[in-house]
Amino acid sequence: MDKFAKLSGIAAPLPAINIDTDKIIPARFLKTIKRTGLGKNLFNDWKLNADGTERADFALNEPAYKKAEILVVGENFGCGSSREHAPWALTDAGIKCVIGTSFADIFFNNSFKNGLLLIKLAPTDVEKLMEDAKGGHNARITVDLEQQEIVRPNGAVIRFDIEPFRKKCLTEGLDDIALSLKQAPAIDAFEGRDRLSRPWLYS
Amino acid sequence: MAKPRTLFDKIWDNHVIETQADGTCLIYIDRHLVHEVTSPQAFEGLRLAGRKVRRPDATLAVADHNIPTTDRAGGISDEESRIQVETLEKNCTDFQVPYLPVLDVRQGIVHIIGPEQGLTQPGMTIVCGDSHTSTHGAVGALAFGIGTSEVEHVLATQTLIQRPAKNMRVTVSGTLAKGVGAKDVILAIIGKIGTAGGTGHVIEYAGDVVRNLSMEGRMTVCNMSIEAGARAGLVAPDEATFEYLKGRPMAPKGAAWEQAIAFWKTLPSDPGARYDTELTLAAGDIAPLVTWGTSPQDVLPITANVPNPADEADPGKRQSMQRSIDYMGLTPGMALNQVKVDTVFIGSCTNGRIEDMRQAAAVAKGRRVAAHVRALVVPGSGLVKVQAEEEGLDRVFLEAGFEWREPGCSMCLAMNEDKLKPGERSASTSNRNFEGRQGPGGRTHLVSPAMAAAAAIRGTLADVRELLS
Numbered sequence: 001m002d003k004f005a006k007l008s009g010i011a012a013p014l015p016a017i018n019i020d021t022d023k024i025i026p027a028r029f030l031k032t033i034k035r036t037g038l039g040k041n042l043f044n045d046w047k048l049n050a051d052g053t054e055r056a057d058f059a060l061n062e063p064a065y066k067k068a069e070i071l072v073v074g075e076n077f078g079c080g081s082s083r084e085h086a087p088w089a090l091t092d093a094g095i096k097c098v099i100g101t102s103f104a105d106i107f108f109n110n111s112f113k114n115g116l117l118l119i120k121l122a123p124t125d126v127e128k129l130m131e132d133a134k135g136g137h138n139a140r141i142t143v144d145l146e147q148q149e150i151v152r153p154n155g156a157v158i159r160f161d162i163e164p165f166r167k168k169c170l171t172e173g174l175d176d177i178a179l180s181l182k183q184a185p186a187i188d189a190f191e192g193r194d195r196l197s198r199p200w201l202y203s
Numbered sequence: 204m205a206k207p208r209t210l211f212d213k214i215w216d217n218h219v220i221e222t223q224a225d226g227t228c229l230i231y232i233d234r235h236l237v238h239e240v241t242s243p244q245a246f247e248g249l250r251l252a253g254r255k256v257r258r259p260d261a262t263l264a265v266a267d268h269n270i271p272t273t274d275r276a277g278g279i280s281d282e283e284s285r286i287q288v289e290t291l292e293k294n295c296t297d298f299q300v301p302y303l304p305v306l307d308v309r310q311g312i313v314h315i316i317g318p319e320q321g322l323t324q325p326g327m328t329i330v331c332g333d334s335h336t337s338t339h340g341a342v343g344a345l346a347f348g349i350g351t352s353e354v355e356h357v358l359a360t361q362t363l364i365q366r367p368a369k370n371m372r373v374t375v376s377g378t379l380a381k382g383v384g385a386k387d388v389i390l391a392i393i394g395k396i397g398t399a400g401g402t403g404h405v406i407e408y409a410g411d412v413v414r415n416l417s418m419e420g421r422m423t424v425c426n427m428s429i430e431a432g433a434r435a436g437l438v439a440p441d442e443a444t445f446e447y448l449k450g451r452p453m454a455p456k457g458a459a460w461e462q463a464i465a466f467w468k469t470l471p472s473d474p475g476a477r478y479d480t481e482l483t484l485a486a487g488d489i490a491p492l493v494t495w496g497t498s499p500q501d502v503l504p505i506t507a508n509v510p511n512p513a514d515e516a517d518p519g520k521r522q523s524m525q526r527s528i529d530y531m532g533l534t535p536g537m538a539l540n541q542v543k544v545d546t547v548f549i550g551s552c553t554n555g556r557i558e559d560m561r562q563a564a565a566v567a568k569g570r571r572v573a574a575h576v577r578a579l580v581v582p583g584s585g586l587v588k589v590q591a592e593e594e595g596l597d598r599v600f601l602e603a604g605f606e607w608r609e610p611g612c613s614m615c616l617a618m619n620e621d622k623l624k625p626g627e628r629s630a631s632t633s634n635r636n637f638e639g640r641q642g643p644g645g646r647t648h649l650v651s652p653a654m655a656a657a658a659a660i661r662g663t664l665a666d667v668r669e670l671l672s
Contacts, residue, residue: 015519016523022635022639023637026643027616027618027640031269031281031618050643080429081616084350105402106429110350110351110353163227163366165225180356187229191231198463199459201233201261203459
């Protein structure tokens with residue numbers, strides 16, 4: 001996984017609530033055996049008309065947001081299915097950070113496994129950033145993971161919280177499977193004890 | 204005296220291998236279910252890193268999401284679907300993971316076959332790269348959906364890095380009215396707490412209504428925990444659970460069975476255990492329900508009318524409501540039981556079990572599907588199909604004009620040929636009514652199996668109570 005460095009980029013506003021993973025990447029695009037190439041279908045049915053032309057009412061279709069790297073979103077973003085194709089599609093399309101009041105649990109986990117930083121803030125802070133994100137070419141904000149700070153276009157700073165383990169994994173680009181494999185002696189010991197207390201699970 | 208613990212606390216504590224300073228835990232995973240859509244990239248990851256599957260014996264794979272539900276003897280014609288299924292088969296061979304082939308009678312939707320085979324047992328941790336893994340909580344297992352990176356993590360280590368969830372208890376008391384079933388109970392709960400109401404929590408379902416539900420009904424309730432935003436759903440194991448599991452192929456046998464039961468009986472929450480969030484519902488307040496919008500929380504009794512966004516005070520919610528009503532092609536104020544449907548889908552991991560087939564067949568028996576309606580019945584597994592056929596349910600459906608299909612996820616998420624055309628409307632026993640979920644532009648109303656059968660007969664969303672004698 002790539003290390004998450006300090007990010008300064010255009011933020012796009014997606015204020016709708018309950019943006020589900022089917023909306024992020026519809027199921028018919030999951031028939032792939034690769035992790036890559038999903039960006040072109042990000043928000044497919046929201047982005048495009050049935051005839052394949054771009055919908056005028058979708059923020060990411062506006063020229064100012066074509067290279068957006070940050071999304072400011074409505075509550076409960078990423079609800080629905082467990083498909084990791086949702087963060088894969090977001091990162092493949094160049095999104096590195098999503099800011100909102102709340103995220104669905106599985107989507108939250110999946111995003112961090114792919115170097116996609118999700119930031120939970122109080123509604124009043126998200127409202128400020130949502131207004132900033134509506135500024136088109138001026139919607140440039142800075143996300144400093146090390147300092148846990150967001151710098152708004154006007155220079156004002158918003159602090160954010162992140163669990164220390166998630167922060168470490170992002171900033172160091174850690175492979176958490178390798179980390180867990182280092183725990184093999186503890187896993188072996190667990191299985192040894194469990195085999196005695198629940199032997200029917202090991203026959 | 205030890206602090207009273209919930210069912211969730213006990214299962215969690217039993218599986219913690221290590222806890223970090225910030226509360227992040229390494230937990231052991233007892234069983235891992237694998238399917239064709241969310242696993243190829245995980246196996247590819249193992250190959251690239253030269254890693255093995257730690258416990259193939261604790262893993263079971265099956266193809267369900269994108270396989271056809273018509274005759275499969277000739278193979279899968281859709282190339283992408285075929286490649287995904289062939290990739291799963293190759294991965295299972297290469298990594299020695301047990302696999303139930305498409306033509307095996309035990310094949311079916313991953314969340315139907317786990318309990319059916321007795322793989323799903325109380326007190327276990329069970330994961331699968333699918334959000335409806337919460338289904339398995341019906342036997343008192345901590346079961347939750349994971350993404351593909353976590354699938355790879357479990358394959359390689361038989362563990363996950365997780366933080367403990369909060370405890371929520373939902374108690375449903377009283378007696379369910381005629382025509383009201385498990386699906387209505389969970390839709391009522393989601394309608395009450397919303398699709399983010401359970402975020403960060405594991406929901407334990409309690410109360411005499413839940414206690415009196417069949418195991419199939421408990422699975423329906425736990426299945427849709429994710430639609431309430433919860434990580435998992437749980438029902439404490441009891442005699443009904445043990446009765447259900449006894450004699451199933453992967454359940455313990457002989458002395459091991461007695462030993463397992465003794466352990467399982469220690470699992471229910473202790474008296475006085477603390478819940479972070481509590482909710483109580485009166486069964487008598489629950490009517491047969493239907494969704495009107497594009498979120499599972501958009502629930503109303505079938506006797507109600509389409510809501511009016513103008514009545515919603517919050518501007519964000521008003522806008523979202525208007526968008527849903529526009530997408531669904533409805534008019535505020537119109538009676539829900541007048542809304543015409545084109546398609547009826549009975550199946551999915553929510554409602555593809557034998558009891559669901561029976562409930563739908565009881566309504567369909569001796570009646571005809573409305574002339575303009577296409578009605579599909581898709582059993583959740585080959586074994587559900589065989590049992591239904593032994594009971595003559597297939598004849599009931601076929602004589603009424605329903606199609607009787609092969610098992611799979613089918614029109615729940617429209618990854619195979621079974622999908623709605625743009626603008627088409629369904630009454631569906633599945634779990635999500637998101638925009639495009641059953642096909643681009645398709646419109647979904649979530650209902651119980653009995654309500655779906657009623658809609659097929661009437662040709663509109665319909666009140667099943669009018670069809671029950």
